[in-house]
Amino acid sequence: MTARFDHGAWAETGVETVHPGVHRVPLPLPQDGLHAVNVYVLEGMAEDGGLVMIDGGWAVPEARKTLEAALAGLGYDLSAVRDVFVTHAHRDHYTQAVELRRAFGARVHLGAGERRGLELLNDMRGGIGSALRTLRQAGAQELAARVRLTYPDLYDPGHWEEPDRWLGAETLRFGEHALRVIPTPGHTRGHVVFLDARRGLLFSGDHVLPRITPSIGFEAADPGGRPLASYLESLRLMTDHADTRLLPAHGPVGPSTHTRVAELVAHHGERLARTLAVLGDDTRDAFTVACALPWTRRALDFTELNPLNQMLAVNETVAHLDVLALRGKVAVSRVEGVDRYTRMR
Template sequence: MQQPSPEQVPGRVTSARHHDMLPLPEAGEVAPGIWKFTLPIPFPLRTVNMYALVGDDGWTLVDAGMGTPDARVAFAAGLHKAGLSIDTLHTIVLSHDHPDHIGLSGELHERSGATIYMHPIDANNMRFLWQDIYPERFTQVSHFFRQHGMPIGEPWFSQASPEQLHNIIKVPPFEEITLAEDGQYLHLSGERYRVIWTPGHSDGHICLYRERDDVFLAADHVLPRITPNVGLYSEYDRKNPLGDYLDSLRKVSTLPASIVLPGHGEPFKDLAGRVEEIIEHHEERESQIMNLLDEKPQNAYQLAEKLFGQRLKSNESRRMAVAETLSHLEYLRIDGQVEQHKMMDGLILYALV
């Protein structure tokens, strides 16, 4: 698949120093009984992975892409190649509540009657964020970013209208979701998978681990070529997402994974090496922020412009960059290294302690 360039997304494209990339067909078997489907998405990352866990009694889908026309065509082609049918889909596991991972879940649930598993935090978030896409939400989020210095024009949250979002993001009712907790074992398509709660990229992000042969379905927790967006957003409750994320990275770093199946990009090996690279990246970013704040107090948008530079070519990339910068600032504030000041005009500045 085509990987995003550094100019397309916030974050850093890192080397493959520790991990060997395994080039594979966009629709193919990537581990025993596991198929990968790659679907297009209308975001800078361009594609997202869905995984089919195939058994004698039917199959399980891990994540559900988005319901754009191009994604539907790609999904249908993948099903045909794998010899699968929606009629035999019995389970859907959603790793987190981001739109590129849940968009088809409601429709597939209606068509198949499949059981849907999700962590309780993101199941609840999904109910409020995506079941009703309403103008008040845009206003609330807009205010949050404005107070951190972001000049917001319309449309800034998404190029799509609420009506268009409803067409490509359809989620099941909260009452029909089965909650999956950390450490729980799910029996999926004749195999046993352990649920691992990995907050950071989202509050209720989960991974799946098949202990029989050490297959790790990482979703967006560990990606092969870029650092996942870990941002502080007003619509989420946990207030130290970077601290959560670093803890979650260390939590999975000791797994003896034979292969890592990510939410974006190709499968790879050496989970521990990739975790080390990502932690190093965040340590470097903290040092950069401290050096910038040593010059003068600044708001998150000012810092994001200096950290990400020419990569901020769209409103969406700017929003993600500001949120990611905020996650570092709050991590440093909680650690006692920086402090927050609210100015008379409502802007929030950060300064060294």
């Protein structure tokens, strides 16, 4: 059964048992280039024989039907889900957890650092407001206007409600099993991962992904500080623990968290160097730098990206330039609301 779940077929509908009692279920994502999000179904954790889930999926009918069929194949129905532990509040992870609570009484748990972002979404003032502000400060005002026209329909504030419990850095115990909650800010300020040290498993959400690098600081709330610096420190934190199998939210299960962490750190090191080289001896805004950088593993030109991915590219460029500033490699000045970067001599 697991032969289908290789690098090319991880998003196909089905159930992959990655460890006795631990099952990966890819759920479809509409209008999303990632194709699917992995949720993990854990047996033997709830006292009454119910199920625990890591992440909930996106609240769309296709995802609910897929989850229902997967649970039926394991001998359960949706009402068996007792708790959903969510890595972060993005729609493809959080909104179906809320639906499971509404329909069946499942409890929802979320990292405490997501509180501000969730408040903004609940108040209908969230969405991508922080990302649009970053675009304007990056000198990409025209792109910000284009994104604003096309993006709002992707958000329904009614899908976001407060969790039953806010999680800190703690250990959750389930009889002989335990999940250690590790805050990993970067992708969002409140992202957490769940470490099952006894079974050698890391439920990594979007923090450590096997094939792509996550967007940095993409959330309703102002990510605060320098999100890439936080992300790099959160990656380093993974090596403070024994190596584990990597159970990501997008992509196939991987054999080594430490190996992938090293690859991600190296990638960002290379990206920082390339960003500095593109900046050169000129004073430039982040939008200008982003336009001169290659994007994705296929080294696409900036103009080949759609507006949403152009927004993510500019925001990532800002994150890298801010780390370079933190390291004393560039100086930053704000002129008429736009940040401009100059290489230090």
